[in-house]
Amino acid sequence: MTYQGVLTKMRTEFKDPIQYYLVFENDFIHMNQLLTKTIQMEFVGYQCLNCSLNKPIYRQGFCKSCFFDVPQAADWIIKPELSKAHLDEEERDLEYEKRVQLQPHIVYLANSSNVKVGVTRKSQVPTRWIDQGAHEAIEIVEVPNRYLAGITEIALKDYVADKTNWRNMLKNDVKDEDLVVWRNRLKAHIPAEAQDYYIETNTETQLVFPVQHYPKKPKSLNIVKAASYTGTLVGLKGQYLIFEDETVFNVRSNEGLVVKLSLL
Structure with a gap:
C-alpha cells in the first residue's frame, strides 16, 4: 500500500x-x-x-517569501511576549492576530527531557504537551491573552528551562518530577500583571506514548x-x-x- x-x-x-x-x-x-x-x-x-x-x-x-509575509510565521508566534493585538497594533494581519492572541492562554510546566516552561493557547492543551513528548505536565497560569502569557514565560525562564533536549526526550532519559512542587516554587516569580491568574489547585497530567x-x-x-x-x-x-x-x-x-x- x-x-x-x-x-x-x-x-x-x-x-x-x-x-x-x-x-x-x-x-x-x-x-x-x-x-x-x-x-x-x-x-x-x-x-x-x-x-x-x-x-x-x-x-x-x-x-522563504511566504515565511516573511504570512501572519502564521510572525515573530510573536515564537516569542509571545511580542504580541501586540491587545494594544490594537498590527504586525502582519491584525484580524488574524486578534483572533489568535486575544484568547485564553496557558503557561505550563512540561517534563520531557527536563522540566521546562512553555506557552500555548488553552484550546491546544494537551496537544502541545503531546507534540513536545512530555510524559507529565501541569498548568501554572491561565491568562486572557498571549502577551500576558509571554511575559510570564520570560519571567520564569530565569528559574526553569524553556527548551527540550530532543535526544534525551527520544531516549526516554527522563525522571519523574513533582510538578505541583515546581508550580508552587515558581509562583513568587510570576509578574504582577499575571499573579491573579495563578492556578492554585490542579494536578499533573500524565501522558503515555506508543x-x-x-x-x-x-x-x-x-x-x-x-x-x-x-x-x-x-x-x-x-x-x-x-x-x-x-x-x-x-x-x-x-x-x-x-x-x-x-x-x-
Whole structure:
C-alpha cells in the first residue's frame, strides 16, 4: 500500500497510549497501526503550506517569501511576549492576530527531557504537551491573552528551562518530577500583571506514548538529502517517528515536504 502527500504535523488523540494520525489530502493514516511495519519513505518535492508552490521550504512549512509575509510565521508566534493585538497594533494581519492572541492562554510546566516552561493557547492543551513528548505536565497560569502569557514565560525562564533536549526526550532519559512542587516554587516569580491568574489547585497530567523501545543513540533522518529511507517503525513520541535502527524522523520540522510512504 502506498500513500503520497504533503507533510503536516501529525494529529493526535489524548488516549492511553496517545493516538497518532498522518493526514494527506486523500489519505488519513492511523500511525499506531503501522507499529512493527516496515515503511519506505521517499522524498518527492515541496509544497509550501501557504502558496502551495514547489519551492524549497524555508521554515515552519513555508517557502522563504511566504515565511516573511504570512501572519502564521510572525515573530510573536515564537516569542509571545511580542504580541501586540491587545494594544490594537498590527504586525502582519491584525484580524488574524486578534483572533489568535486575544484568547485564553496557558503557561505550563512540561517534563520531557527536563522540566521546562512553555506557552500555548488553552484550546491546544494537551496537544502541545503531546507534540513536545512530555510524559507529565501541569498548568501554572491561565491568562486572557498571549502577551500576558509571554511575559510570564520570560519571567520564569530565569528559574526553569524553556527548551527540550530532543535526544534525551527520544531516549526516554527522563525522571519523574513533582510538578505541583515546581508550580508552587515558581509562583513568587510570576509578574504582577499575571499573579491573579495563578492556578492554585490542579494536578499533573500524565501522558503515555506508543513506543515499543527507545533509541540509545537517535539519528535524525534528513529525507531530502537521503532521498529514500526504509525502516521498521517501533515508536511515536512528540512529533517523531522512531525506527528500529534508531533513526528518527521529525514530522513537524519537515512540514511542506511531499513524500511517498509505502508499506513493505
